Amino acid sequence: MQRTLVLLKPDCVQRRLMGEVISRFEAKGLEIVAMKMIQITPELAKQHYAEHVEKPFYGGLEAFITSAPVIAMAIDGLEVIRVVREMLGATSGLKAAAGTIRGDFSSSRQMNLVHASDGEEAAARELKLYFGDSEFCDFNSPM
Ligand code: CMP
Numbered sequence: 001m002q003r004t005l006v007l008l009k010p011d012c013v014q015r016r017l018m019g020e021v022i023s024r025f026e027a028k029g030l031e032i033v034a035m036k037m038i039q040i041t042p043e044l045a046k047q048h049y050a051e052h053v054e055k056p057f058y059g060g061l062e063a064f065i066t067s068a069p070v071i072a073m074a075i076d077g078l079e080v081i082r083v084v085r086e087m088l089g090a091t092s093g094l095k096a097a098a099g100t101i102r103g104d105f106s107s108s109r110q111m112n113l114v115h116a117s118d119g120e121e122a123a124a125r126e127l128k129l130y131f132g133d134s135e136f137c138d139f140n141s142p143m
Contacts, residue, residue: 002080003033003136005126007115010068011106013037018071021101021114024087025075033136034074040066047129057110064110072130081123084116 006025008018025032040048045062052058077083089096093106093113106112117123 001076001078002120002123003074003076003127004081004084004117004123005115005130006073006075006084006117008071008073009111009113009115010064010070011108011111012113013070014068015105015113017105017113020105022073024101025073025084028077028083028087030075030077030080030083031140032073033076033138034131035071036130036135037069037071038130039069042066044129048126060110074127074131074136081117081119085118088112088114088116 008021012018012021022032042062045065046053049058049061049065052061075084087101089100089102091102091112092109093102093111094109096103096106096112098104101114102112117126
């Protein structure tokens with residue numbers, strides 16, 4: 001079992017696509033074990049996108065990711081890091097295959113609706129940026 005960090009980005013929230021995207025994860029049988037709406041600060045953006053801070057597109061990316069609230073989610077499942085990335089499709093909505101979330105709803109490299117951790121190391125690091133250990137819920141356990 002793996003856990004990954006997923007962000008529904010400002011464009012997803014503003015375009016009222018949150019339910020559509022969450023429905024896809026639920027229909028796939030994945031387990032959303034934590035979820036919150038937050039406003040990303042420039043400081044958090046620099047931590048989250050540390051590997052991109054020096055890239056030419058970072059200024060635009062920071063302006064975008066801090067422009068409106070996001071939904072942060074922790075999702076559990078078998079091979080969930082790969083499974084979610086495949087459900088998102090290629091980074092650019094212009095290149096993502098039809099049937100993927102970005103392929104179906106995005107026509108932009110930057111405003112690509114959803115972020116998901118790209119490996120186990122990134123998932124562990126990114127989950128810590130958004131959630132404390134006590135915030136993960138197991139809704140399959142008996143009450
Ligand atoms: P994400 O999967 O969150 O990881 C880094 C983000 O940077 C990416 O989605 C896009 O939102 C953005 N991004 C990546 N490449 C480019 C690019 N060439 N131009 C603008 N934004 C980009």
